[in-house]
Amino acid sequence: MAKVELPYGKEKVVLEVPDDRLQSVLVSELHHYTPEGSQIELVRKAIENPIGSDRLSSMAKDKDKIVIISSDHTRPVPSKIIMPLMLEEIRRGNPEADITILISTGCHRETTRNELIEKFGNEIVSNEKIYIHDCDDESMFVKLGILPSGGELIINKLATEADLLVAEGFIEPHFFAGYSGGRKSVLPGIASRLTVLANHSSEFIADPNSRTGILEGNPIHKDMIWAAKTARLAYIVNVIINDKKEVIYAVAGDAIEAHEKGCEFLSGLCKVKAVSADIVVSTNGGYPLDQNIYQAVKGMTAAEVTVKQDGVIIMLAKSSDGHGGDVFYKTFKEADDIKKVLDTFVSRGRNETEADQWQSQVFIRVLQKAKIIYVSDADDETIKDFHMIPAKNVKDALKKAEEILGNDNATVTVIPDGVSVMVVE
Structure with a gap:
């Protein structure tokens, strides 16, 4: 008996x-990768050897207002390691710099103080200026132009008022932007809801280049690059982490060049060949990415590539934070026919995109390929409202999958961390 x-x-x-x-x-x-130093050593070395830019300490000289974009509570960015080193480097070049940490929530809920402390540690939360982006707070927006997609680029004015805009983050496979990190700090990170909706249009989500590991020809990525350049994102520190959420690789420097270098490293290690099976078991890599059903769609897309048509996906995501999006939940709770819902999405123009439509669109695509059994702490009725089958543990889920298929010898492929791999056909 194999145990995973x-x-x-x-x-x-x-x-x-x-x-x-x-x-x-x-x-x-x-x-399985053995890093060339400790987590702190890797990040410090990257900062000392920036790609395509001067050192951050040099860039910070004579800059009055410096804004550091940081990810929110839904991302496992090891900010306790990265942020102190970035602050140290900035103050090395400019001890009097006025620094603001801008939390890039995108369209997510506000990050709580306790989550900030867990992310940064009490010292940074108590002593640094931290502002949490709200994608619906029009008083904080500045319009910067028209994206290649045709949508308006509207972002948080703290970023536009900065003399130097930089960001921290991490790079992982992303199910429609190709990779996370880099330019995503600006769009969707600190963009208005209207801007995010235009970028995440049904047309772009349906584009065959809007997939995990693809940047070339990806229209969503193209918008994000344009947004980062227009916002003058000058410098990033991005890391790659293993399944223990530990830094194994770091890049720093130009927002485009350093990110591309990180993506190149990641691609060389996380591509795996699909192995077709009747049942595919996947996860969202545990906390913090498996806090809700909304985020769990990412791990499902890894299973989607390798599960047989009309097979079963068993998805494990604790979902202690519930469904993760009111509109996302309502879309499926009220849907008798998900095909009609998808048709509605596709009929909308780029500037008619509605909240969470992109996540729903991808989720429907997965549901059309396989039944989904969802192992979580969420209540059964909520899971059923999402057209999934609830299970409280993985043993129960496997039994239900066999019953659905009518085959107690059904083949199984397991993806222990569905957000850290790029499954390719």
Whole structure:
């Protein structure tokens, strides 16, 4: 009997599968990579050797207002390591700099103080200026022009008022932007809801280049690059992490060049070949990415590539924060026919996109390929409202999958961390 550990919240659960039924366990080589130093050493070395730019300390000289864009509570960015080193580097060049940390929530809920402390540590939260972006606060917006997509670029004015705009973040495979990190700090990170909606239009989500690991020809990425350049994002520190959320690689420097270097490194380690199976088990890599159903769609897209048509996906995501989006939830709760919902999305123009439509569109695409059994702490009715089948543990889920398929010898492929791999056909 094969036993596979799966991340679930802040814990691990074990899946048992008969050896003759287990087709493959798809894991990123990231988890086996031996870094060339400690986490702090890696980030410090990147800062000392920027790609395509001067050192941050030099860039900070004579700058009055400096804004550091930082990710929110939904991303496992090791800010306790990155942020102190960025602050140190800035003050090395300009001890009197007026620094604001701008939390890039995108269209997510506000990050709580406790979440900020967990992210940065009490010292930074108590002593630094921190502002949490709100995509609906029109008093904080500045219009900067028209995106290649035709939508308006509207971003937080704190970024536009900065003499130097920089960002921290991490790079992982992203299910429609190709990769996270870099330019995403601006769009969707600190953009208005209207701007995010235009960029995440049904046309772009449906584009075959809007997929995991693809930047070339990706219309969503093209918008994001334009936004970052227009906002004058001058410098980034981005890291790549393993399954323990530890830094194994870091890049710093020009927002475009450094990000591309990080994506190149990541791509070399996390591409895995799809191994077709009747049942595919996936996760969202545990906390913090598996806090809600909305985010869990990402891990499902890894399973989507390798599950057989009309097969079963077993998705593990603790979902202690519920569904993660009121509009997202309402879309599925009120839908008798998800195909009609998809048709409605596709009929909308770029500037008619509605909240969370992109996530719903991708989710429907997955639902059209396979049944989804959802293992979580969320209540059963909520899971059913999303047209999924609830299960409280992975053993129960596997039994339900066999019953759905009418085959207790159904083949199984396991993806222990669905957001850290790029599954390719």
